[in-house]
Amino acid sequence: MQSPLFSYTEQQTQDRYTAQNPQLLRVALAGHDDVLARKGSMVAYQGLIEFDGEYRSQQQGRARAATGEGLDLMRCSGQGTVYFANLAQHVHVVDVDHEGLVVDSSYVLAMDSSLSYTVVAVDSQYGISGSGKYQLNITGQGKVALMTSGQPLMMQVTPDKYVNADADAVVAWSASLRVQMQAQTYSSSVTRRRGNTGEGWELSFLGQGFALVQPSEVMPPQGAQIGQGLAAQYGIGQQGARGQNQGNAWS
Numbered sequence: 001m002q003s004p005l006f007s008y009t010e011q012q013t014q015d016r017y018t019a020q021n022p023q024l025l026r027v028a029l030a031g032h033d034d035v036l037a038r039k040g041s042m043v044a045y046q047g048l049i050e051f052d053g054e055y056r057s058q059q060q061g062r063a064r065a066a067t068g069e070g071l072d073l074m075r076c077s078g079q080g081t082v083y084f085a086n087l088a089q090h091v092h093v094v095d096v097d098h099e100g101l102v103v104d105s106s107y108v109l110a111m112d113s114s115l116s117y118t119v120v121a122v123d124s125q126y127g128i129s130g131s132g133k134y135q136l137n138i139t140g141q142g143k144v145a146l147m148t149s150g151q152p153l154m155m156q157v158t159p160d161k162y163v164n165a166d167a168d169a170v171v172a173w174s175a176s177l178r179v180q181m182q183a184q185t186y187s188s189s190v191t192r193r194r195g196n197t198g199e200g201w202e203l204s205f206l207g208q209g210f211a212l213v214q215p216s217e218v219m220p221p222q223g224a225q226i227g228q229g230l231a232a233q234y235g236i237g238q239q240g241a242r243g244q245n246q247g248n249a250w251s
Contacts, residue, residue, distance in 0.1 A: 037110040047080015089147035100175030112142030149216035168217035174209025
């Protein structure tokens with residue numbers, strides 16, 4: 001049998017995390033800690049591998065119930081190699097260090113079991129129920145594989161150059177940055193999107209670090225309400241909008 005398909009062979013490498021191709025991640029388990037991966041993201045494996053639903057602590061469970069933000073993970077352990085992918089999205093491996101990483105859970109493909117995460121809230125300028133309100137703060141020492149729809153843009157943030165980005169296009173950012181969600185509108189009512197421009201809520205980043213933006217965005221809710229708290233929930237994307245205002249701020 002002959003075919004150009006035989007050029008797409010397994011990457012031979014000693015690295016734990018390897019991009020088999022732009023949309024497929026190869027993770028080696030032999031001699032390493034377990035890996036936590038998005039449930040249902042395994043597309044192939046070699047060796048003796050066990051897949052178990054990952055336990056979620058009571059604190060994480062309460063945060064998921066209150067915010068809609070969280071990770072549905074499976075623990076992968078054993079001796080061998082596992083391949084992960086999700087909807088042919090582009091895969092990017094990030095080293096998480098003492099600085100920490102804040103990311104929307106919709107864009108996490110896999111992570112080292114040595115890493116931990118908590119749910120954090122982004123403060124809203126107007127008390128708006130919109131998108132991108134709750135995120136995951138990943139801390140520890142290890143690697144996390146992120147997904148983007150298309151090739152992303154890495155934007156550097158410095159004290160003299162802040163960055164604004166559409167809340168639905170933002171994938172992740174440095175935990176050291178100060179972040180605020182805001183709506184730029186010429187309307188007297190902030191519930192109206194920016195006139196007829198098609199733009200809605202955005203995140204403003206200040207400090208020293210980076211913000212990762214993808215060339216795709218999910219349209220935020222058109223009828224966002226003010227001051228509705230947890231009662232206002234809108235279904236967008238895989239997890240739904242997580243912009244319920246709690247009056248919380250973090251930096």
